[in-house]
Amino acid sequence: MSDSTADTGSSLSTVGRLLFGLGVALQASEDFREMDDTIEYAESAGVPFPELMAPLASGMMVVGGLGTALWRFPRLATGAVATFLAVVTPTMHDFWNADPDDRSGERLAFFGNLAMLGAAVAFLRAAYQDE
Numbered sequence: 001m002s003d004s005t006a007d008t009g010s011s012l013s014t015v016g017r018l019l020f021g022l023g024v025a026l027q028a029s030e031d032f033r034e035m036d037d038t039i040e041y042a043e044s045a046g047v048p049f050p051e052l053m054a055p056l057a058s059g060m061m062v063v064g065g066l067g068t069a070l071w072r073f074p075r076l077a078t079g080a081v082a083t084f085l086a087v088v089t090p091t092m093h094d095f096w097n098a099d100p101d102d103r104s105g106e107r108l109a110f111f112g113n114l115a116m117l118g119a120a121v122a123f124l125r126a127a128y129q130d131e
Contacts, residue, residue: 013126020119021069024081028061045092060084068120074127082120089113 031038035055042050060080067077093113095106 016119017071017123018069020116020123021065021067021077023065024116025062025065025069028058028065031055031058032062042092047092057084057088068123074130075124078120078124078127082117082124085113085117085120089117 031054035058038058039050039054042054047053061084064077064080064084067073068081089110093106093110095103095110098106
């Protein structure tokens with residue numbers, strides 16, 4: 001691979017990481033703006049201690065997203081995002097158990113999270129290769 005091809009690949013990876021990390025952080029920051037709704041949603045899904053867990057999870061995603069975007073503590077940042085998505089995706093967005101009226105939205109959230117989980121795992125791999 002030529003140096004210019006490697007540079008282009010590295011630049012594209014950086015852009016992708018910035019977009020992914022900032023997207024995760026901004027999405028999680030929305031939870032803080034509507035924390036009562038976030039807590040209510042967590043409670044409806046059977047999350048224990050939703051008043052504590054919802055803000056904690058949202059904060060973890062803001063910090064993890066920013067850490068991924070800025071590539072600071074990349075193992076910790078990408079690991080936090082991947083762990084969150086791996087746990088939340090099948091438990092909070094279980095469209096197969098959702099009411100028919102909610103099924104489409106939950107399916108969309110599930111597959112969106114699944115795509116983000118794939119990106120988080122790819123960035124986690126890169127974090128382990130960098131060090």
